[in-house]
Structure formats: C-alpha cells, structure tokens
Amino acid sequence: MIVNGKxxxxxxxxxxxxxxxxxxxxxxxxxxxxxxxxxxxxTVLVDGEPVCSCLVLTGQVKDASIxxxxxLAKQELHKAQRSVIAAHAAQCGYCTPGVVLSLAAMxxxxxxxxxxxxxxxxxxxxxxxxxxxDIFEAAREAALP
Amino acid sequence: xxDLLVPKSVAELREVSGEGRLxxxxxxxxxxxxxxxxxxxxxDVSSLDDGPPAVCAEDDSIEISALRPISRIVTALxxxxxxxxxxxxxxxxxxxRNRATIGGNLANASPAADMVPPLVVASAxxxxxxxxxxxxxxxxxxxxxxxxxxxxxxxxxxxxRVPRPAGxxxxxxxxxxxxxxxxxxxxxxxxxxxxxxxLFGVRLAAxxxxxxxIRCERAEQEIEGNRATEGVxxxxxxxxxxxxxxxxDVRATAWYRREAIGxxxxxxxxxxASPEDGDGGIGGA
Numbered sequence: 001m002i003v004n005g006k007x008x009x010x011x012x013x014x015x016x017x018x019x020x021x022x023x024x025x026x027x028x029x030x031x032x033x034x035x036x037x038x039x040x041x042x043t044v045l046v047d048g049e050p051v052c053s054c055l056v057l058t059g060q061v062k063d064a065s066i067x068x069x070x071x072l073a074k075q076e077l078h079k080a081q082r083s084v085i086a087a088h089a090a091q092c093g094y095c096t097p098g099v100v101l102s103l104a105a106m107x108x109x110x111x112x113x114x115x116x117x118x119x120x121x122x123x124x125x126x127x128x129x130x131x132x133x134d135i136f137e138a139a140r141e142a143a144l145p
Numbered sequence: 146x147x148d149l150l151v152p153k154s155v156a157e158l159r160e161v162s163g164e165g166r167l168x169x170x171x172x173x174x175x176x177x178x179x180x181x182x183x184x185x186x187x188x189d190v191s192s193l194d195d196g197p198p199a200v201c202a203e204d205d206s207i208e209i210s211a212l213r214p215i216s217r218i219v220t221a222l223x224x225x226x227x228x229x230x231x232x233x234x235x236x237x238x239x240x241x242r243n244r245a246t247i248g249g250n251l252a253n254a255s256p257a258a259d260m261v262p263p264l265v266v267a268s269a270x271x272x273x274x275x276x277x278x279x280x281x282x283x284x285x286x287x288x289x290x291x292x293x294x295x296x297x298x299x300x301x302x303x304x305x306r307v308p309r310p311a312g313x314x315x316x317x318x319x320x321x322x323x324x325x326x327x328x329x330x331x332x333x334x335x336x337x338x339x340x341x342x343x344l345f346g347v348r349l350a351a352x353x354x355x356x357x358x359i360r361c362e363r364a365e366q367e368i369e370g371n372r373a374t375e376g377v378x379x380x381x382x383x384x385x386x387x388x389x390x391x392x393x394d395v396r397a398t399a400w401y402r403r404e405a406i407g408x409x410x411x412x413x414x415x416x417x418a419s420p421e422d423g424d425g426g427i428g429g430a
Contacts, residue, residue: 125238
C-alpha cells in the first residue's frame, strides 16, 4: 500500500482503513465522525476516488494508493485548501479534511461544474456546525468557470 | 479479530466462498457489524483480477458488473441505461458509490434498495457464481423478504444482463434530503410509445412499499395499450396503490407511501408519455 507517496506494510488487514491511517500511521488529520459512512469526516482518496475510510477494510485496498489530508499539499497548498481558506469555510474544522479531499477529487476530474454538481460532490460531507454556505462558496471558487 | 480473505481470482473465490460472510463494497455490512453483527470470517468479492468488466455492451443488452463500484459502472455506461444512471445519481453519496456495488445492493435485499427497480423494469437477469458453477436468475427473484435473498451458501452475484430500453425509462425517489437518504418510496418505469401516443411494453417497479422491491402489474395493465389520457392516469394511480403493501415506519406512514407512489407515477406519465416528450431518465430526490 502507498500512503501519501510512501510505501507502507499494513499488518492488521481485517481492520478498518481509518484505524490503520490514524493509529498505526499516526495521520490524525483523518477524523472519525459517525463511523457509518454518513458524515464523510473520514474521507480519504483511494486511487484518487473519495471513500469513507471507516467503511473500508485495510486488506481490501492493500495494493492501492491512498491520499490522506496530510499528503495533499505538495510545494504549496492544494487549490482545494486555498479555496477553503479564502472562503473561511471552516468552523470547528472537524469536517474540513474530508471536505477538502472531496473538493480535490472533484478538481482532479477537471470539469467545469454546475451548482447542482458541486452540491452533489459534497453530499457525503456533513458539517456539524452547519457552515455549508461558506463550504459551497469554497467549492464554487474552486470549481466554477 | 476477524479473518479476512481477499481472493484475486474467480477460481480462488469459488474454493473458499462458502466458508464465511461475503463482503463487496462493505458499505452496508460494516455498518451492521459496527451495530453488533458478528462475523468470524469475511471473504472479499470486490478484488478479483478476472471478474467481469464494468460494462460490456452488446446489441440488445448491456452486461454490467455486480462487483465493481456503482460510480464506475455509471461512468462506463455513459447514459446507456437512463434509469440505472438516474438511480445511481441519488444513491447515498459519492464516497459510498465509490465502494458500494450493485451486487451488494441486490444481496442485501433492502425493500428500499435504489438500484433494484431500474433492473426489474428492464427484466434484468443476474449471473450468479458459486462453488457449483454459474447459474442465471431474474433480478426480481433475488430477494425473498426484507434482508433475505435466494442465494445459496457460497454464491455471489457476478453480473447482470440488462436489456436495452426500446423506448423510454426513468427513476424517481423521494427521500428526506438530496443525498444519503434511504428511499421513502421509489419508482422505476419503462415503456415505449407509438406515433399515436399509445404506450406499450409498460413496466413499473417500486421500492419501500412492500417486503421486497415489487413489479406493479395492476398499474402496468391499466396503462398498456392505451394513451396517457386523464382516465388512464386516474385508473393507473388507483391501481398502483392496490399493487403495493406499504407499512408505517420511521420514514413515513403507509398512507403517505400510497399517496406518494401514485404521485410519482402520475408525474412520470405526465412528463414522459406523449410522443413529443424527451427521453426520460429523470432522477432526483
């Protein structure tokens, strides 16, 4: 398995990917919210596609390339991160890593998206602070033509 | 600790598939296990190197994989099955669609399963693999009750042969919100229209209104061979309310479900049953 560009060797293959990322690798930017795939706080990219890491067993993705929030920025912050900062789209911040990764996956597809499509991308990310206005603003800034 | 097997070939999977609980995308099973369901051994069916391709298009039908993520199926279909695509567009969230499979949705046999009605109206046939080899079964026969399926020990749903629509088809669901909503009711429809506006080949299937997804044959018969006149609308809406056997639950009352399924059918007929209308395939929550 490759996580954020580094090859790692998981031992507990029947455990959740979320626990491997947080507890074994110590990458605690990935959050556990509901643990049931409803909230998207644990979103990571598996081969570029956003998934809830609480609903994936490590052994199911042991040959995949995974990006957590820690691996998104390269020389500078990713466009998704810059857009979230510009729109002040974080309150408590717990949903933010998942939101940013959903936006990053959207941007990687490269399409000019409609408002409805942008909202569709974020359907799986709940903000418990209900700060959706600014989150959608960040998404628009990042994605709209 | 759970034991997880991840077979990479169909042959390997066939050897072990009867020795534990099969897991595909895991978006339902892992939630159930978190809630206390105990499994000793899980056997992954989603990592096969020689499993069926996402989509294989043929002249009259399209073979779609039951083992690959729903998002990948929809991308590969690029609109070829409008009702399937419409159901997928409002299925949970992108994160879930990137893991969840149609095979899992069928095997879990939820009465509210969103991917099932579009397959039922298409008269889709499932290819089931198992220790004894493969067999075929109509999608409508796969569920035997809420959460119960007709698969035998060690069997998994591998692919689905979906006849192409000759005319129009679509899917609508009513949910509590746009995403991540379990259907309160859902309805898929498929029909053809001749130049006089007569509807034929009418197929209707509804979810969350009976112990399993059902075909709505009384309503089909009211529409078949007729134009979508006001009288046909009225009679078919009354008929679909008689086709279903809804219950009261946390999401809605039986009364609401009867009214809502009638409304979905009426809307589909009003919008997509005259010769000059568009292609259909309208989704939305």
